[in-house]
Amino acid sequence: DTEVTQTPKHLVMGMTNKKSLKCEQHMGHRAMYWYKQKAKKPPELMFVYSYEKLSINESVPSRFSPECPNSSLLNLHLHALQPEDSALYLCASSPGPGLTYEQYFGPGTRLTVT
């Protein structure tokens, strides 16, 4: 089973709202990722968690706040977003450092900021 689940599937939020995206995997993977994908573009890496610790932050604005409560769960907290933050937000997981390299993506959350 290589399933990564993401909720919600769609989210519409105002610029003053606070919302969270959730990602879950039960494959025992120890690395989890957040990507942002704009229309007709490749995914852009935002954050990487390795063994529940933040290992990469690609200079993402502080209005995006990641959290990894346990090895199966990854959240992305959103606050005071801008319309240009509207995009597909993808979560991915991989077995972990020193293990195999492949990343498995979830279906994404389509975010619209109004």
Next chain:
Amino acid sequence: GENVEQHPSTLSVQEGDSAVIKCTYSDSASNYFPWYKQELGKGPQLIIDIRSNVGEKKDQRIAVTLNKTAKHFSLHITETQPEDSAVYFCAASRRTSGTYKYIFGTGTRLKVLA
């Protein structure tokens, strides 16, 4: 910085014909090269990958070749079917900060005409 060029950006083929998508990477330390298929409204799906110690890998109708000297790798799809229509992304990867960070190509929109 590191980048991955991908060509062509769009490709139309007749059902049953072959399709070839090419990528060139810049970082000579890259050692893992996955290919993803992304259908409309879905997350990227890993379809095949190759590591730098291998020149070619095949899985049924799809194959990937790697030329490390030229820093080129290619995806080959034979006997194309309408369900192969999607956007395909290549990526090059190396170990960074304890994990594997992907640099994605810009994507190829493949259309298989019935």
